[in-house]
Amino acid sequence: MHKKDQPLIFELSKKGRTGYSLTELDVPEVDLSTLAPEGFIRSSAPELPEVAELDIMRHYTALSKRNHGVDSGFYPLGSCTMKYNPKVNEAVARYAGFAHIHPLQEASSVQGALELMYDLQEHLVEITGMDEVTLQPAAGAHGEWTGLMMIRAFHEANGDLNRTKVIVPDSAHGTNPASATVAGFETITVKSNEDGLVDLDDLKRVVGDDTAALMLTNPNTLGLFEENILEMAAIIHGAGGKLYYDGANLNAVLSKARPGDMGFDVVHLNLHKTFTGPHGGGGPGSGPVGVKADLIPFLPKPVLVKNGDQFEFEYNRPQSIGRVKPYYGNFGINVRAYTYIRSMGPDGLKAVSENAVINANYMMRRLAPHFDLPFDRHCKHEFVLSGKRQKKLGVRTLDIAKRLLDFGYHPPTIYFPLNVEECMMIEPTETESKETLDSFIEAMIQIAKEVEETPEVVQEAPHTTIIGRLDETKAARQPILRYQKKEAVEV
Amino acid sequence: MNHRYLPMTEQDQKEMLQAIGVQAVDELFSDIPEKVRFQGELAIKPAKSESALTRELMQLAAKNADTKQYISFLGAGVYDHYMPTIVDHVISRSEFYTAYTPYQPEISQGELQAIFEFQTMICELTGMDVANSSMYDGGTSFAEAAMLAAGQTRRKKVLVSEAVHPESRAVLETYAAGQHIEVVTVPQTNGITDLTVLKGLLSDDVAAVMVQYPNFFGQIERLDEIEALAHDVKSMFVVSSNPLALGALTPPGDFGADIVVGDAQPFGIPQGYGGPHCGYFAVTKKLMRKVPGRLVGETTDDEGQRGYVLTLQAREQHIRRDKATSNICSNQALNALAASVAMTALGKKGITEIARQNFQKAHYAKQQLKAAGFEVIQHGYTFNEFVIKLNKPIKEMNELLLEQGIIGGYDLGRDYEELSQHMLIAVTEQRTKEDIDTLVKELSEHA
Ligand SMILES: Cc1ncc(COP(=O)(O)O)c(C=O)c1O
Numbered sequence: 001m002h003k004k005d006q007p008l009i010f011e012l013s014k015k016g017r018t019g020y021s022l023t024e025l026d027v028p029e030v031d032l033s034t035l036a037p038e039g040f041i042r043s044s045a046p047e048l049p050e051v052a053e054l055d056i057m058r059h060y061t062a063l064s065k066r067n068h069g070v071d072s073g074f075y076p077l078g079s080c081t082m083k084y085n086p087k088v089n090e091a092v093a094r095y096a097g098f099a100h101i102h103p104l105q106e107a108s109s110v111q112g113a114l115e116l117m118y119d120l121q122e123h124l125v126e127i128t129g130m131d132e133v134t135l136q137p138a139a140g141a142h143g144e145w146t147g148l149m150m151i152r153a154f155h156e157a158n159g160d161l162n163r164t165k166v167i168v169p170d171s172a173h174g175t176n177p178a179s180a181t182v183a184g185f186e187t188i189t190v191k192s193n194e195d196g197l198v199d200l201d202d203l204k205r206v207v208g209d210d211t212a213a214l215m216l217t218n219p220n221t222l223g224l225f226e227e228n229i230l231e232m233a234a235i236i237h238g239a240g241g242k243l244y245y246d247g248a249n250l251n252a253v254l255s256k257a258r259p260g261d262m263g264f265d266v267v268h269l270n271l272h273k274t275f276t277g278p279h280g281g282g283g284p285g286s287g288p289v290g291v292k293a294d295l296i297p298f299l300p301k302p303v304l305v306k307n308g309d310q311f312e313f314e315y316n317r318p319q320s321i322g323r324v325k326p327y328y329g330n331f332g333i334n335v336r337a338y339t340y341i342r343s344m345g346p347d348g349l350k351a352v353s354e355n356a357v358i359n360a361n362y363m364m365r366r367l368a369p370h371f372d373l374p375f376d377r378h379c380k381h382e383f384v385l386s387g388k389r390q391k392k393l394g395v396r397t398l399d400i401a402k403r404l405l406d407f408g409y410h411p412p413t414i415y416f417p418l419n420v421e422e423c424m425m426i427e428p429t430e431t432e433s434k435e436t437l438d439s440f441i442e443a444m445i446q447i448a449k450e451v452e453e454t455p456e457v458v459q460e461a462p463h464t465t466i467i468g469r470l471d472e473t474k475a476a477r478q479p480i481l482r483y484q485k486k487e488a489v490e491v
Numbered sequence: 492m493n494h495r496y497l498p499m500t501e502q503d504q505k506e507m508l509q510a511i512g513v514q515a516v517d518e519l520f521s522d523i524p525e526k527v528r529f530q531g532e533l534a535i536k537p538a539k540s541e542s543a544l545t546r547e548l549m550q551l552a553a554k555n556a557d558t559k560q561y562i563s564f565l566g567a568g569v570y571d572h573y574m575p576t577i578v579d580h581v582i583s584r585s586e587f588y589t590a591y592t593p594y595q596p597e598i599s600q601g602e603l604q605a606i607f608e609f610q611t612m613i614c615e616l617t618g619m620d621v622a623n624s625s626m627y628d629g630g631t632s633f634a635e636a637a638m639l640a641a642g643q644t645r646r647k648k649v650l651v652s653e654a655v656h657p658e659s660r661a662v663l664e665t666y667a668a669g670q671h672i673e674v675v676t677v678p679q680t681n682g683i684t685d686l687t688v689l690k691g692l693l694s695d696d697v698a699a700v701m702v703q704y705p706n707f708f709g710q711i712e713r714l715d716e717i718e719a720l721a722h723d724v725k726s727m728f729v730v731s732s733n734p735l736a737l738g739a740l741t742p743p744g745d746f747g748a749d750i751v752v753g754d755a756q757p758f759g760i761p762q763g764y765g766g767p768h769c770g771y772f773a774v775t776k777k778l779m780r781k782v783p784g785r786l787v788g789e790t791t792d793d794e795g796q797r798g799y800v801l802t803l804q805a806r807e808q809h810i811r812r813d814k815a816t817s818n819i820c821s822n823q824a825l826n827a828l829a830a831s832v833a834m835t836a837l838g839k840k841g842i843t844e845i846a847r848q849n850f851q852k853a854h855y856a857k858q859q860l861k862a863a864g865f866e867v868i869q870h871g872y873t874f875n876e877f878v879i880k881l882n883k884p885i886k887e888m889n890e891l892l893l894e895q896g897i898i899g900g901y902d903l904g905r906d907y908e909e910l911s912q913h914m915l916i917a918v919t920e921q922r923t924k925e926d927i928d929t930l931v932k933e934l935s936e937h938a
Binding site for chain 1: 504
């Protein structure tokens, strides 16, 4: 193990060094203290690091080497669709005409940007089978909240004021209930059945005239298609509720099944997942929302419209829920997603889902003999395994995940969804080759063998990373959330 | 199908289907009910080759008037600032941009450490104890501050200055509707929060007093006086702040702010037609466990070596679900990294210098416009923006300026009825004396 601490940038700082280049002030200067009220000019400069340019580059290069991305190696993090991030997207997003335009410029001076946004919306309308799309939300969770606010406004407009509850399956992602709360709803959980699908009887039990919506991921977070979707839609619509589609898993069904055709009223997409906006180490994303016709009046404003051959924003939308984000969404991510969709075309997108699903099923079948497979049926773009068998031998799923690090892989999502014990959720994506999948499968099989023969090797993993298992309890008990200069060290 | 992003060959497919035990791909989709199975082909544009597509998109980009070609005096929350070249080099390292949230700290130390450094820099600038790892943008961060304050004080009303960015206030209104929080607007007079009215509105049911510093009109709000008023009724004091201005201005933390929010876009993040930018969220130690979003903390590994992890996660949606402090999951990590690199490049000396230049250049522009006979509206102190009154619609003036290669200032009439024909002009360090003189000349010619 090559353990080496990378100093904090503050620890590399030396008084008097600079890393910037500014033009000399070329206007007559006045005393700064005359430009602000007394006491409003800082008495001491903020302690930003003082480092020369090369050392800044070396610092961040060193940090980048301590990070695993999709370009570094396989990253089967379930629910996150860690597919290849095309480089051409990055180039296009950096064109001056896209990167260096101001959101408050007159619409006539940014027609190219508006045309791209408009065409992206049209593409997403067709891909999802919805009637209209807004690009304003910044990420999936933001889209969820936006969609729920629209559903709320819809019910209120109908004088239907008692619809205070949002139904969420027990397998749902944490943002679903959290978004429901932020939108002012109460969350009701519906159970999954032994097939990993929403239990229809339980759904009938919890639905009622207080139901605002059901939030559903389809395929669900177990990677299974909710095949009773039409019955579920009938139950919810029959009770006067709306059907919300969490689009995190759309990668499985592009050109195979559209949320709009399944009966969904609102859908959000994660352009940073399905449509390759990179994940950026945690963001930025983009979470467009599509709606059916009856919800169009409630879309966030402004709404992009086309008048003749001119694109412009329409603000006069009396029933709109209002703004959900300053300006018009994460445009730079939308440019990347648009570039991707245009690179793939209809055949390409169809092949994306087919290959993603083949890859996942192939891995599932090959790993099934070595781990517990809670749901033995075709999966879609991802699947879950359970580490129950290994746990009986004293090795937890967390240990298996850590052991995978030694093989150079990012582990799957673990302990989610919550309704599978010792869960491992594996999403290979379509951009991975069979050779990559085979190597990963071999590693998993070897780990399963180690669990039986030399469990300590797994329990004590990782063995080859630049740092060992970190003490998370300590981090939470005595939080250190920023660097503090150690006074004693100062000379 | 052959595509450069799809490595599966026909042979691969055959072998894999065989291993799965199916004859054809379609069998894997047989669980999709016939009635909802999509038949046929998506009616979207056919695929284009890399060269053909980049040619098309380059032409589309060229239809936009960008600030590389035009001289911009447009700010209003998004600014054209110095972007150190190294920023794009760092964020183009794909170990950073192709990773996701650092769930596995052993192979994500780079991202975690970079965020820890970002948190520290935001604390330094704002004068606060704790900063999170980023929010979507300044506007949603502002709205989250109101929700935190309402939750913490168990009060359901916030007072918001009319001199806060109109789009941040609009976002707040939407969030507040969801949370049943009442938003009361405190009017501005001459471009600054009217403290007399504020005094009259304060009572012990107010969760937060929310202002912007420098405010939307560029003016420096009296944080000292507002703090006293807010805390007098045990309300939270929330300040939205341009972090670059804090290179020269006394930080809100020093004035007793409880929550400081804003957008780090001025640090190395392109205007990008409004996003992605980078919200920040900073609080006092007391509110540490109420912060929305991710926090990175320092700890040690099993051998005592220093390392970094995501921490205090019991606040977050993946643990607390409907009881979480916020629903945010993905944030703006890559832009937080960009801002960190820009802040590092500026450093202690550069941040002071760049803030000073913004002050001085805007002051010079103001003086020149006054000398040319323009009515400069406010009499208070301003940072890098100020308001002038023209004798024609701003839209019309901006069209004339655009012909001269200038992107004019913001049309305040779009948000403030009484301020039609008023232009908000931003002058950053990027504008030279010559740029400013040209603006004054063009405005005079068309006045
Ligand atoms: C199923 C599911 N829903 C919602 C989300 C939230 O999306 P985002 O992180 O873009 O807010 C995620 C992603 O983490 C997810 O996997």
